[in-house]
Amino acid sequence: MTGRHGISCSRSRAFPRPVRATVGRAVALLVGASLAVGCGVVPGVTGGDGDDGTITVMTWAPQDTDATNKPGMPALALAYARWINSRGGLNGRELRVLNCNERNDSVTAAKCAERAVDEGAVAVVGSYSQHADSFFPTLESAGIPYIGGYGLTAAEFTSPLSYPVNGGQPSLLAGLGRELADKCGPVSLVRPDSIAGDELAPVLNSGLSAGGHAEVRDVLAAEDATEYAAPSQRALEHASADPARPGCVVPALGDRTSTFMDSFRRRGEDSGVRTATVLGSVDQTVINASGGKSGPYEGAYITGWYPVASDKRWDGMKKVINTHAFGDNRIDPADAGVQTTWIACTVLRAAIESIGDGEVTARSVRRALDNGLSIDTGGLTPELSWDYSETFAAVGLPQLVNAEVTLQVVRGGRLVSARTGFVDVTKTLQRAELR
Structure with a gap:
């Protein structure tokens, strides 16, 4: 070269x-x-x-x-x-x-x-x-x-x-892990059972560990699944294991995230467990289609590369x-x-x-x-x-x-900024590299 x-x-x-x-x-x-x-x-x-x-x-x-x-x-x-x-x-x-x-x-x-x-x-x-x-x-x-x-x-x-x-995806997951470290109890990651999916947990963990949080529960799901009853149940059981501190479930399934949420909402509606994910898996259209402010994404944290679409x-x-x-x-x-x-x-x-x-x-x-x-x-x-x-x-x-990401949250069914400006995840990515 x-x-x-x-x-x-x-x-x-x-x-x-x-x-x-x-x-x-x-x-x-x-x-x-x-x-x-x-x-x-x-x-x-x-x-x-x-x-x-x-x-x-x-x-x-x-x-x-x-x-x-x-x-x-x-x-x-x-x-x-x-x-x-x-x-x-x-x-x-x-x-x-x-x-x-x-x-x-x-x-x-x-x-x-x-x-x-x-x-x-x-x-x-x-x-x-x-x-x-x-x-x-x-x-x-x-x-x-x-x-x-x-x-x-x-x-x-x-x-x-x-x-x-x-x-790319590493910055989104690292930034999400860093944000969830002080906001969630146990964290479950639901991701594809594939070569690509194998390395999602380590990057998310780099952000969690930066905030002193325990590692995620890595929940595998079929890449082409049409329903996610079993994975959603496993994720929920781990995320709700600490009654004093409700946890979070992070679906990282791309276009299949909405399919997962259909299964998850039937099980986690009264659990107190929140969801969090990265932009690209969820956007305002998906939030609207899933019920808006009464849907499963209400209160969810989402990391993105850019300002919210309403900016x-x-x-x-x-x-x-x-x-x-x-x-x-x-x-x-x-x-x-x-x-x-x-x-x-x-x-x-x-x-x-x-x-x-x-x-x-x-x-x-x-x-x-x-x-x-x-x-x-x-x-x-x-x-x-x-x-x-x-x-x-x-x-x-x-x-x-560009290792900067934005933090967004679903409030009243709308995806809005959860923090002003960008968050630099360079040091978090360096920690992932050294693990």
């Missing part, structure tokens, strides 16, 4: 030990099960990267599968391109967005990356995939930057061509959705994937605008991001800059530049 500023041709990497033993697979929380293949292009914007000056990028995410789906991410990217082009483009160049359905499938994820190369994409932006080993080798060989992935894989925090805008800092994104998404109901402004794509597009725009009249290529976009460009996201994140950091490199996360 070449250095940070060159093109890397190696396979994507897992976290080095000891990080791999604790944090590594936690970033693959929301694993897919679909074996379907197929990659398509949604022609939201015309043109191709080439002599006409059009700038081509790609976004991919699973859609129409039996596991986690994120159709709002590519839909938001298309709306963003329409907005940019209505304003004259980027430095006078039209922005073209390719959309690929990676179907939660490794073969299709690789085909999406190959399509990005074939179409001359200068970046992959705001995308969701757990199959880093399938798509990163192709992107690295072509030198195409991966901007604003969802934080699911180790390679998103180690590949020199990756530019993550959040701290005025999202007004710019909402305006673009209202005026350029044409009623596309795939786009939910409260969805963490949509929010991540908006920030990733903000990063792309800043990088291209910094190039000015120069040629926009994958190489020039990387160079702009690698040379200390500091990007203001309007307060949605800290300023983003991918300068080398000894702090994060020391814990095996050299591309991590």
Whole structure:
């Protein structure tokens, strides 16, 4: 592999030990099960990267599968391109967005990356995939930057061509554990019985132990379960073991979290046990569908990467959705994937605008991001800059530049801020690495 500023041709990497033993697979929380293949292009914007000056990028995410789906991410990217082009483009160049359905499938994820190369994409932006080993080798060989992935894989925090805008699942779980340490009695974690799920408990424990709390009860559940009666009973029994201090149950099941809550609410309604989870497993739509203020999420603590969806800092994104998404109901402004794509597009725009009249290529976009460009996201994140950091490199996360999370709580059926500002979980992640 070449250095940070060159093109890397190696396979994507897992976290080095000891990080791999604790944090590594936690970033693959929301694993897919679909074996379907197929990659398509949604022609939201015309043109191709080439002599006409059009700038081509790609976004991919699973859609129409039996596991986690994120159709709002590519839909938001298309709306963003329409907005940019209505304003004259980027430095006078039209922005073209390719959309690929990676179907939660490794073969299709690789085909999406190959399509990005074939179409001359200068970046992959705001995308969701757990199959880093399938798509990163192709992107690295072509030198195409991966901007604003969802934080699911180790390679998103180690590949020199990756530019993550959040701290991924590890930061959410570490932050949640830290918050629950002084708010809960016994804590139960309900997570997938999978390779990815195996490392969720150690990261959550890093936050709990920072607050002097005992470790979680690790409750395994089938990855493709259609009901969770047995896991919810085991979780509840542990969380309610101390009558003097009611505990908390943390479901970390991605799109299956709502299915779990249907089983859990029938058993834990009068137990005093509360729930807590991470954004991406629960959002305002899920809270509304489960009964709002009378539902099982009332009082639940939820960690997120960004401010709550009602925060005025999202007004710019909402305006673009209202005026350029044409009623596309795939786009939910409260969805963490949509929010991540908006920030990733903000990063792309800043990088291209910094190039000015120069040629926009994958190489020039990387160079702009690698040379200390500091990007203001309007307060949605800290300023983003991918300068080398000894702090994060020391814990095996050299591309991590944002280890801050927000704490939210469900009050009156609404997801609201539980604490002003962001919480930095850098030290908590360091403790996880050392365990």
